[in-house]
Amino acid sequence: MQFTAFNFHPTLLEGIEASNYDNATPVQEQVIPIIMAGKDLIASAQTGTGKTAAFLLPMMNHLIGHHHSTKVSGLILVPTRELAIQIGQVIEGLSYFTNISSIAIYGGSDGQNFVAEKKALQTGADIVVCTPGRLLAHLKMGYVDFGSIQFLVLDEADRMLDMGFQDDINTIISHLPKKRQTLLFSATMPEKIRRLARTILHEPAEINIAISKPPEKIVQRAYILHEPQKLPLVKYLLQTIPHRAAVVFCGRKQDVKQLARELQHAKMKVAEIHSDLEQSQREEVLQGFTSGRIPIIIATDILSRGIDVDTIDLVVNYDVPHDGEDYVHRIGRTARAEADGMAITLVNEKEQTSFAEIEQLLGKPVEKATMPEQFGTTPPYEPRLKRPHGGSGRHNGNNNGKRRNFNQPNAGRRR
Template sequence: MKFTEFGFSDQLLEGIEAINYETATPVQEQVIPRIINGKDLIVSAQTGTGKTASYLLPILQRILTEEPSDHVKALVIVPTRELAIQISQNLEGFSYFTSVSSIAVYGGGDGNTYANERQALSHGADIVICTPGRMISHLNMGYAKIKHLKYLVLDEADRMLDMGFHEDIMKIISFLPKQRQNLLLSATMPPKIRELAKKILYEPDEIFISISKPPARIVQQVFVVYQTQKIALVQHLLKMHNFPSVLIFCSRKENVKQLARELKRAKFSAEEIHSDLEQNDREQVLSRFRSRQLSILVATDILARGIDIDNISLVINYDVPHDGEDYVHRVGRTARAETDGIAYTFVGETEQRKFGAIERLLGEPVPRGIVPEELGATPTFNPGAAKRSVGRKNNSDKKRRSKGRKPKGSSTNSAPSKQPQE
């Protein structure tokens, strides 16, 4: 379906054409008409399916057909400032030829940033994209003109609940008028999302664009290793191929910091992004990664939700994702925009059971990669026994060390001795 078939205004179509949007994705085909018709919606779709445009475009269209006012008309709540910035940038492109105003509201800025947000909220920016904590700060001050708000969007709702934002979301909703259109978008649909939907949506339509398996054009491989071998394996794989754009996921920011430090020490073009960085530093890192000035980005999974970048040639799951849905979400960051991609997953000795569950959800095993012999002996993949045998693995490691066969790269503070040092 072409975007010209949705009945959008000429100004909106001009913006759509300017950013080279022509054909709607499946989620856009289903979501856009329902939003235009005023329906509440639950949308379950992975990142990369076009769901941001699926709600921004129809909301823009409806605002363009309404009488102008000095009140906020639409509120989009997201889990991270990176995602708020990304959506705001998309919105600026779509609305460039229209009179619709918008602002991204998120923490971490200086006094001038807060003052600009206050002015926009008190004068009624048409669309506000916000993170929960920052928005509550403004609402508590009483100047935000949201009494006539018509559209509420919860994007990445599953991630917001994972981050503990349930109470903040309900607090924000308590300030809003009861009569409004509600849209809930989520990559996954666990029971807690269902409970949230019951509280805030009215007779919603449900749209599921579920990607149960990664796209076929993604080359996947799994490397079964000891945790202490992971850094050396990352360096080996990066040296074997000249990947122009690499995104590495870690589950903990401590792992992000350690891996980024060792990659820099080995002279790779790498930077890190996690919650300890200042906002301006994060934005600069993301900007350099998008523009290919930076080749390798090491990020925590939560923050990576805000990284909407095409043409990533390699994704590495340094830590095993939480579940199958997260696995598909992570590896789906490559092979975007009809390109091919590669996804590597490292399975440590204590992560085998978790990855076994992921393979059961996918319905087939992920092909195994070959760990270089110079990295030393590796564990046997036995997910059923992984949890029970941790103690025995530790004992076997002791025997291996006593025989001089300790796996290389076992230091947690430095790269293996065979890797270049700074």
């Protein structure tokens, strides 16, 4: 389905074309008509499905003819500054030929940014994208007027609640007019999300698209190994698998720093992102990554939901994520839009049970790759999972505990 079928304003269609959007994704086909009809919405969609444009385009189309030059009309709440920046950049691209103004408001920036944010909130920006904590800081100063809000979007609502933003969200919503259109997007739909939806949505439409499953086009593989084998294997994978852009996720920032140093010593162009960096430093790294100047980023989970770069074709999990949702969001950084991608997870002996639980969430085993001979022997894959009746058993995927061979040259082939 082409975007012209939605009857968007001509200036918005110009921005869509300039942003290289071709055909609408399935989530966009379902969500856009609902929002354009003025209905509240609760939507569950996996990462990489195009949900950002799904809520931005109908909102922007409406605001082109109904914007208030001195008021905020659309408010988008997000869990992280990286996601706020990302959505802000998408708005800038799509609104280039329109009269829509916008600003991204997030913590961790300097006093000069706070002054600019204050000015935008006082003089009016059509769309404000923000993290709850930062917006609450402005609200407490008493100069924010949200009386003209027409749209409220909660993006990655499950993540915001997991991060403890429930009270902040409730306080922010108390400053908004009751007559508004509210859109809630979440990767998962636990009871706490449904409770929130019941309190802030009015007779919402509900859309569910492939909850908690990564796109099928992502090639997933796992190496079962000993912990000391991880670092040399990562070097090998990054040197032998062709890629335009790669992200290596580590659970701890100490591992990020160590791995970045080792890869730099190996003469590889890499940069790191973690909470010890200033916001300006993170933005500089991301700019280098999106431009292609830096082909490899080593990052903590701070980046797992906060980056949308179409050229990422390789994701490596240096360790097993804490749960299935984190796994889905990590590997969802690749195979964006219509592209393909590969996700490789390194699993040591202590992480086997956690990885088997992720396989249960996926509904199928992840292919176990054969370790190249030069790295030595590896442990068998023998995770211990609790059976439904309370006992324990071994989970061996679909290979009876034996790792299957895969064609190493094909492993790195760009699809």
